[in-house]
Amino acid sequence: MAVIARAKDASTSELKKKSLVPYFLLAPGLIWLSLFFVAPIITLVGTATKTPGAGIGEFVQTYRWANYWDAITGSAGQFGRSFLYATIATLIALAIAYPLAYGIAFKSGKYKNILLVLVVAPFFCSFILRTIAWKQILGQNGPVFRLLLDLHLATPMTHLTASPSAVIIGLAYNFLPFMTLPLYGSLERIDPRVLEASGDLYANAFTTFRRVTVPLSMPGVVAGTLLTFIPAAGDYVNAEILGNPSTKMIGNVINAQFLNTQDYPLAASLSFILMIIISVLVMVYIRKAGTEELV
Amino acid sequence: MKTLTRWFSRNLIRVYMVLGFTYLFIPVAYTFAFSFNDYIKSNLVWRGFTWNNWKQPCGVLDVCPALGNSIKIGLLATFIATILGTLIAFALGRYAFKGRAVTNTLIFLPMASPELVLGASLLTIFLNLGMNLGFWTIVIAHVMFCISFVVVTVKARIASLDPRLEQAAMDLYADERETFRRVTFPLVAPGIAGAALLAFSLSFDDFIITNFNSGTTITFPLYVYTHAERGLPAQANVIGSAMFFLALLIVVAGQIVSKKVKVGK
The missing domain is CATH 1.10.3720.10 (MetI-like)
Incomplete structure (x- = not known):
């Protein structure tokens, strides 16, 4: 992150303005991150509200948001x-x-x-x-x-x-x-x-x-x-x-x-709660410490 | 009082540094020392000095296949992540485009998420898709968490370049492609090499994300973790120490080379 702070983006006026080239450069990496970072996080949120189904180890989507509450009180x-x-x-x-x-x-x-x-x-x-x-x-x-x-x-x-x-x-x-x-x-x-x-x-x-x-x-x-x-x-x-x-x-x-x-729903809701708490703490901390250029 | 504060600023820091580095290196030294232990079954108690573990680093079942997996996964993940990350770094460092803020956020988030969440969410999607866990799911996961570190490292290097060098090349009638090939890329190359080294070491040492997505494939950190309970063979210490010295050698050699290049100019 220090590196990010140091490498503050060059002022936009110096940068080349070409319509498509940057998107070709970005596409492969961002597609990878979308498939294997963004999509998994969304799936995680979805899995968290599932409940046990008929079969052993099977879970069906019932949008039971109370799973989150159970997870946080349980742990x-x-x-x-x-x-x-x-x-x-x-x-x-x-x-x-x-x-x-x-x-x-x-x-x-x-x-x-x-x-x-x-x-x-x-x-x-x-x-x-x-x-x-x-x-x-x-x-x-x-x-x-x-x-x-x-x-x-x-x-x-x-x-x-x-x-x-x-x-x-x-x-x-x-x-x-x-x-x-x-x-x-x-x-x-x-x-x-x-x-x-x-x-x-x-x-x-x-x-x-x-x-x-x-x-x-x-x-x-x-x-x-x-x-x-x-x-x-x-x-x-x-x-x-x-x-x-x-x-x-x-x-x-x-x-x-x-x-x-x-117990995938419980594990998923715990992971998501952990991520949210950390994100909130980080945002509050960055505000307080007053270095917003960090991100 | 003045001499006291002067002594404070001159020497206390040095004493502190020695203590700090000692703390950092105690476990490494312990690991290295016990790689020479003449152990039976578990490498817990010192029983005497031997070269045997170093002579036969593959002398225990499964150690070397695990090491082989780690190296293969590390090289593949480093190769893919370095290419993808470098492309993104050039887009961010050289072009104005819409969606810059989104891109920056997408790069930053994986570094700010606990490994556990990354590993667990990937496992969830692999399970939902019914994918077989193993070598390739580990590679996918490692590329994912290495990309951001590559982007950040290479972007910093691009940002530190003097734009006048590229302008000079253009003034000397080099076209854009030639400028990139003969000026920009060679100047960014050390940054890319550093990023690749970082990516490899992150991949090689990763445990948490790998443990979620490995199926039955064993990497070196997984091997160490699963065998810790029953007693770790000294061969694990041999491999850990050897990797440590190898990496140190590469970094020091890299520094000497870059110094020579600078002097040569």
Whole structure:
């Protein structure tokens, strides 16, 4: 999204005005997206109002809109937990990523590019493998737990994994690069002379940071928090691997309803509700943060 | 106080960066270390060093076919998504047309939707159409979520081009086609390469959308996930680590090449 913000469309007057060429260029990609993104979402909405038919595993369209209400009341706890975990994970990721991005942008000189590559590098080692690695590092046989045992900071009965905090740490970890890159993008564009000017006007380092750097990096903060929050709210892998039955997020419910229980109407209405809640939150957030150019 | 704040701005950030990168790389280092574990059945406890897992990366059932599927799907999806996305990026970056806002929204929405919703809705339509889930439904899904990222990456590159370069080519009597072939395209090419690399890594590592639409086809992330319960063989760590170093190598090589090209000019 930072990239979108950066690549603001060239003013229309410079662009070629040819009637058909752009449509030929757009057609193949947009047809693909219509068939496999728009049409599926519409089908999802349709499936949500179906009810069980005569046969086993058969559903017929009865436009039962109450399905949505049943879905939201039945899983209110998991919805709430998902957004709570995603919010905390996003804040942790912001706290870790901001200094990281700041350091890469202002303090790393010629190593800037290498450090940027390193931020993205963990992505290449499978996301599931890394989550499993966390489980084993923090697990009962892992080095961290053994150390805590030796220091008498833990008993064999305590758990580091299978807990809400493990899930949140996993979420914050997994989406950290999504937070760091947009932050870096907006920090890097700050003209150092602006910061010097602030110093010349007798602001100390902290005041400069608070009154100049942070406001100028807001587009990056908005983009980064969204890119972390959205996938975190819909994730179920961290809750599955690092959590326990009482840390289930809405993603776990949807996944189980689709793939195990095969209650497609319920799963579809839950997915659609999730999408609507996220869209509304995102729109409110973008309004508040005041960077509408993002979209 | 002043020296303290100076120390703060000079060193605390560096300490923080080291901690941040340590956090990022702990699981990668763990995965790499345990790829050398002389494991029996499950790779949970360190039992001693061995090269065997690296010598026989396909030594366990199903790992390499899963890896093969991931690579095939990744290459196909990257190829299709890069072409479709680049075409859209050129339309957005070079032409004025009606329906621009709709196009931008349609590109933005898949990136703003949780993967779960994308995967679930695709599954719904595949089920309604009675399509067999498997290799091709995964490719379709991957192309769908990669297109937007390609568009955004290539569009940014097109927007950063100096329009005077193309004007100069036209002034030197190149026609539109020649200008595109000899000036515009070579300048946009690194952006397209970057977009393709991004698309491949997104496709290769995707789990959630794939899990919905895979049927009985197993990709590498699916393999890792399903075997995590029973104990993951160290071969999975070998493949994960190898992909990590390979990708790092490609990115670093790409940077060196682009630097040389710049110097050459």
